Amino acid sequence: MIVTVLYPNHEGARFDARYYADHHAKLASEIWSPEKVELIEGVGGAAGGASPYAMVAHFHFASAEALGAAMANPRMGELAADVPNCTDITPQIMIGRTLT
Numbered sequence: 694m695i696v697t698v699l700y701p702n703h704e705g706a707r708f709d710a711r712y713y714a715d716h717h718a719k720l721a722s723e724i725w726s727p728e729k730v731e732l733i734e735g736v737g738g739a740a741g742g743a744s745p746y747a748m749v750a751h752f753h754f755a756s757a758e759a760l761g762a763a764m765a766n767p768r769m770g771e772l773a774a775d776v777p778n779c780t781d782i783t784p785q786i787m788i789g790r791t792l793t
Contacts, residue, residue, distance in 0.1 A: 694755075694756065695789050696752040697752075697786070697789060698752070699748075699784065700746055706781065709778075709780065718750060724766050724771070725763035727753050728759075732749075733751075735747050735749070
């Protein structure tokens with residue numbers, strides 16, 4: 694199972710990628726205990742303009758049960774409270790699985 698957190702880019706958006714990588718993603722890893730984390734910083738769009746996303750983060754879990762345990766962690770509020778430290782973008786969250 695994969696939790697994908699997307700931060701849609703928009704005019705005037707604030708996103709501190711360094712803080713996200715050095716603190717927020719590490720906090721998420723500490724709270725959730727994923728098997729793997731991938732951070733993808735948006736640096737440009739297909740037509741050469743701004744990237745549609747400031748950041749896309751993938752948190753990989755071994756099973757639906759592991760994901761459920763991560764989401765039930767009582768420290769989830771701490772993670773949510775840290776978001777404003779790196780961005781004013783409301784994150785979008787998708788839960789999915791790989792097909793290949």
